[in-house]
Amino acid sequence: MSTPGHTTLITTPTFARHSADPWTLLAEGGAGPVRPREDGALPHDEVLRWMAGADALVAGMDAVTAEVMDAAPKLKVIAKHGVGTDTIDLVAGRDRGIPVVCAPGSNSRAVAEYTFGLVLDAARRISASHAAVTEGGWPKLFGPEPHGRTIGVVGFGRIGRLVAGYARAFGMRVLAHDPYVPDDAVTAAQAEPATLLAHADVVTLHLPPAAEPLLNAARLQAMKPGAILVNAARGDLVDETAPAAALHSGHLSAAALDAFTAEPLPESHVLRTAPRLTLTSHMAACTPQANRAMGLMVAEDVLRVLAGEPPHHPAG
Template structure:
């Protein structure tokens, strides 16, 4: 039997906090394939990562930015595997120019995030966190909520997570609308929703849940006045999908009855967000980016990202490549 030496082992830099934190021992799985896991900070600060990137053959990246400067600091890098679905934090053009394939983990956390979206809807409609806080101060006064089954729910973005939300809503019985420019109407209907335009969805829904990619602003001061008074807005996607100051004002003037989110714009750097103002605490629910944090999702994301890394380091093709933009001169 030929023994692998340390010199032959690939170094896989991992900057996702939860990698191999579920039931699967992915560190051991990497070792069995002849590779070593090297941990790095999730914030992706280049100065903190520079020495780690220099020796990395592969990078399983969290949600932090992956820029051309990161690539320049990693002369041996053969692949970036996004631990999750979204790739807006990765400079795909720079990866293309340097010949570095990018992969992601489509569907790995869809069930977990869909579950969380439903949980946030119920929490906002029934004032669950506020009720818990008040009971702990001795206040047993009742705030009357609304039933999910009596609402019209609008799903913005009808990919795997949006469709998972629709499937779960079927047990509650609301009217379900969906806006997605990339899906034919018959597909939307077959998967449990009425296809509508984005504007019609925002005008009609009592509950709006966002499942669109980041890098765009869908809820702002222009759109909010056209929404139904008392709408509940749920965001388990990206913080930059909303104008936080405009949403805070809409909560104060009654346009929105509640905002429930798993993210803020800037996440942990957003502790000064206008949505965290004390006077909005009874109408705003924010969880710390835990929508995908289930044991099952962590195992799925880790296993898929590691499998693609191992395949590429062995000279094969990944199962989940991310399409990269064409070079400008080839368009």
């Protein structure tokens, strides 16, 4: 496959970070990758300036708006270096005849493994012990064993099903809820379709972005007293003041969050002072394997579109 004379603008620093293969694929395919900054996402004003010469765009968490598209008269394809395309104006892309591609499934195992790590950390207080020991303490922190407990998986796609499998390996009962997955498919995956908030010892979220928070104060109060909340999906799934209040009151025994409505987390954010809470920097997908797979998937689809072929992984 050859697309001579094309330029691919890379605005995310994580593309090809752990493997040169995606970069090489674009270069050898004639889609000359250009990354103006290696140390961080490209600022919006610089994006607009560089878009003028771009035939393809590989973006990370930066917003790809109609304004960005209109700054690129040669733009033929937009690739999300990731799975969720909520940062890209898909309607604007369709209106301009610019296909958008992404990398579904490329980070599913990474996120699922990390999610279960958060479950273990929240239950057994691993990071809390680490913090205490580094400050000179030597606490014996008690927490429940997952075995025999019930986990509620909200969102039963690729990641949710992998999390369910890890939970079963730990001897947990698995309840699942997903409005888009039939009950028989949930049962076939060895989980129980259920309204789960009142019954789960652990609730973990694996849904795409929501127009309004899925878990607000009322729904958190409907959770089983002493339950654990884990969110390694999207920050806007949770009204962040609600888990902070539930942790302070003791209604939640612990929580672990890897995604937030504002990132980086603001210095004065209410979650920073909540007890029994693990906060991480939206890094569930950060494995070398996922990074390589994600890069190769979007690079291949960029080349396909530039060569006049349909992409394997269109968004929307």
